Amino acid sequence: MNKTRPLYLDNAATTRCDPRVVEVMLPYLTEAYGNSGSRNHAFGWEAEEAVEKARDQAAALIGANAKEIIFTSGATESNNLAIKGAAHMYAKAPEGQTGRGHIITALHEHKAVLDPCKRLQKEGFDVTYLQPPADGVITVDMVAKEIRPDTILVSIMWANNEIGTINEVPAIGKLCHDKEIIFHSDGTQWVGKMPTDVERDNIDLLSWSGHKMYGPKGVGALYVRRRKPRVRLEAIVDGGGQERGMRSGTLNISGIAGFGKACELCQHEMQSEGERLLKFRNRLETELAKAIEVTQVNGNASKRVPNITNISFGFVEGESLLMGIKDIACSSGSACTSASLEPSYVLKSLGVGDELAHSSLRLSMSRWTTDKEIDYTIASITKAVLHLRKMSPLYDLYKEGVDISKIQWQTH
Amino acid sequence: MAYSDKVIEHYQNPHNVGSFGSSKEVQARKDIGVGIVGAPECGDVMQLHIQVSDAGVIQDAKFKCFGCGSAIASSSLATEWIKGKTVDQALAIKNTEIVEELSLPPVKIHCSVLAEDSIRAAIEDWKKKNGHATAVDTHAAHAR
Ligand SMILES: Cc1ncc(COP(=O)(O)O)c(C=O)c1O
Ligand code: FES
Numbered sequence: 001m002n003k004t005r006p007l008y009l010d011n012a013a014t015t016r017c018d019p020r021v022v023e024v025m026l027p028y029l030t031e032a033y034g035n036s037g038s039r040n041h042a043f044g045w046e047a048e049e050a051v052e053k054a055r056d057q058a059a060a061l062i063g064a065n066a067k068e069i070i071f072t073s074g075a076t077e078s079n080n081l082a083i084k085g086a087a088h089m090y091a092k093a094p095e096g097q098t099g100r101g102h103i104i105t106a107l108h109e110h111k112a113v114l115d116p117c118k119r120l121q122k123e124g125f126d127v128t129y130l131q132p133p134a135d136g137v138i139t140v141d142m143v144a145k146e147i148r149p150d151t152i153l154v155s156i157m158w159a160n161n162e163i164g165t166i167n168e169v170p171a172i173g174k175l176c177h178d179k180e181i182i183f184h185s186d187g188t189q190w191v192g193k194m195p196t197d198v199e200r201d202n203i204d205l206l207s208w209s210g211h212k213m214y215g216p217k218g219v220g221a222l223y224v225r226r227r228k229p230r231v232r233l234e235a236i237v238d239g240g241g242q243e244r245g246m247r248s249g250t251l252n253i254s255g256i257a258g259f260g261k262a263c264e265l266c267q268h269e270m271q272s273e274g275e276r277l278l279k280f281r282n283r284l285e286t287e288l289a290k291a292i293e294v295t296q297v298n299g300n301a302s303k304r305v306p307n308i309t310n311i312s313f314g315f316v317e318g319e320s321l322l323m324g325i326k327d328i329a330c331s332s333g334s335a336c337t338s339a340s341l342e343p344s345y346v347l348k349s350l351g352v353g354d355e356l357a358h359s360s361l362r363l364s365m366s367r368w369t370t371d372k373e374i375d376y377t378i379a380s381i382t383k384a385v386l387h388l389r390k391m392s393p394l395y396d397l398y399k400e401g402v403d404i405s406k407i408q409w410q411t412h
Numbered sequence: 413m414a415y416s417d418k419v420i421e422h423y424q425n426p427h428n429v430g431s432f433g434s435s436k437e438v439q440a441r442k443d444i445g446v447g448i449v450g451a452p453e454c455g456d457v458m459q460l461h462i463q464v465s466d467a468g469v470i471q472d473a474k475f476k477c478f479g480c481g482s483a484i485a486s487s488s489l490a491t492e493w494i495k496g497k498t499v500d501q502a503l504a505i506k507n508t509e510i511v512e513e514l515s516l517p518p519v520k521i522h523c524s525v526l527a528e529d530s531i532r533a534a535i536e537d538w539k540k541k542n543g544h545a546t547a548v549d550t551h552a553a554h555a556r
Contacts, residue, residue, distance in 0.1 A: 315478065316478070317455055317456065317478050317479050317480060317483075318455075319455075319480040319481065320423070320479065320480050320481050320483075320484055323415065323420075323423055323480075323481040324423075334455055334480075335455040336455050336456070336479065336480035336483075337480075339519070341455070341519070341522075343455060354455075355478075358455040390429060391426060391429050391475075391476055391477055391484060392476060392477070392478050393448065393457050393458070393459035393476035393477065393478055394457060394478050396431065396434075396435075396459075396476060397435070400434055400435060400436075402435070
């Protein structure tokens with residue numbers, strides 16, 4: 001293991017860019033620096049060729065047609081374009097009025113979905129935020145119950161970024177198609193890790209991002225269905241009319257070339273990689289549970305992507321735990337780690353008790369994670385949790401048989 | 413966020429971790445004052461046990477803490493500072509002194525407040541048990 005840099009288990013936040021991706025990107029920063037919009041010289045043609053190759057690679061990863069791929073700056077932009085773009089295009093009443101249409105999403109979505117929805121609420125749209133069940137999985141029945149005659153858009157993420165749970169996306173897509181409602185999914189934590197086919201899975205709009213799948217930061221894509229039904233979006237960024245007018249601006253050629261390569265690599269490697277990471281995840285979970293009493297894996301046990309686990313270690317606060325394992329880079333749902341001093345809203349929405357939300361760690365692995373790193377992680381976490389439990393007043397109360405949730409705390 | 417060396421030192425080798433017995437046992441002892449402040453929902457709980465002589469001198473102190481590294485360091489430091497002090501001297505300790513000693517950043521000031529609160533609460537408890545007059549407001553004027 002590298003002595004000077006921590007071991008990296010925060011791949012749900014971002015991944016290392018694969019060296020094979022970097023290699024593809026470099027020429028577009030040095031010699032082949034053309035603008036793909038320059039139609040009259042070789043520099044432009046070269047750049048355009050790179051973009052179209054990447055478009056093919058991205059489309060192939062999700063079973064789409066290359067014409068259905070819009071390049072963006074990442075999943076945040078893709079989500080904004082999908083949600084605001086569809087809402088504005090399919091609005092049932094003009095701007096300035098209420099009753100412009102109904103949107104369904106869920107409380108444990110990423111902020112890049114929730115905040116566009118909140119803005120649309122201010123603009124006169126109605127939004128239903130589904131309350132996830134304790135296992136975090138949004139089912140087709142939960143969505144079906146909320147559909148109204150004026151529902152225009154459903155946005156449900158494929159896999160959750162904090163707990164890795166997988167929602168019933170193909171079935172929700174089917175429901176939306178039957179009801180003629182546009183279906184968007186934030187696929188940031190799914191695409192490139194799990195097999196995806198927008199036809200089979202009934203997706204109209206799909207967002208994903210390069211830097212979560214071993215590609216560069218600042219580049220992503222939005223899949224926009226072109227037939228059955230043809231989905232139209234109102235652009236957010238206007239200008240030179242690039243990306244079929246849906247996203248103006250000179251294209252990030254090197255980033256897009258790298259994104260395409262990352263898509264290609266994921267397509268070929270996801271299966272073997274997924275099997276390997278699943279073994280690691282299972283080992284982390286079972287061995288930590290064996291070594292430490294009162295641990296809890298958050299989210300559905302089986303409906304989860306293989307690379308993410310979220311575990312609460314009772315009676316131990318997350319930030320102090322991170323401090324105890326400071327040579328492992330990962331994240332916690334604890335309030336103490338967040339600027340807002342609020343614990344993870346995702347865990348809270350699942351009804352995970354507050355003290356367990358504070359006690360959570362998210363460990364997320366990559367294609368470079370090794371057996372030895374997993375061993376080391378299990379040993380370090382165990383040591384840190386035991387060190388902190390010796391100091392934990394809550395652990396004492398638990399040992400005395402006191403129900404912590406029944407205590408009247410003196411707060412300030 | 414980077415921690416100061418002092419916070420890291422207290423985290424790794426906290427001073428005076430422990431208690432003078434189970435919650436029932438300490439409740440029954442007149443020479444022990446117990447302060448438990450914070451709440452698990454807020455992510456921090458601090459428990460301070462002080463052992464006080466008849467003359468009002470804090471002879472020993474033990475803490476337990478569920479909270480971030482800064483909260484652990486604040487409570488560890490608080491136990492060091494109050495040992496050997498009279499209760500009145502201990503009540504004069506301000507959270508700002510803890511902030512300064514540990515170089516806590518602004519977002520961690522409330523962790524030091526917790527330590528100050530736990531001192532007040534423990535002394536209050538001891539006074540109550542021993543029939544001394546107690547302050548009405550335990551949360552007087554924190555610098556936050
Ligand atoms: C589920 C999900 N959606 C959206 C995003 C935002 O992606 P980006 O950083 O590419 O804008 C992230 C990553 O933070 C994510 O995990
Ligand atoms: S105890 Fe939460 S920030 Fe210190």
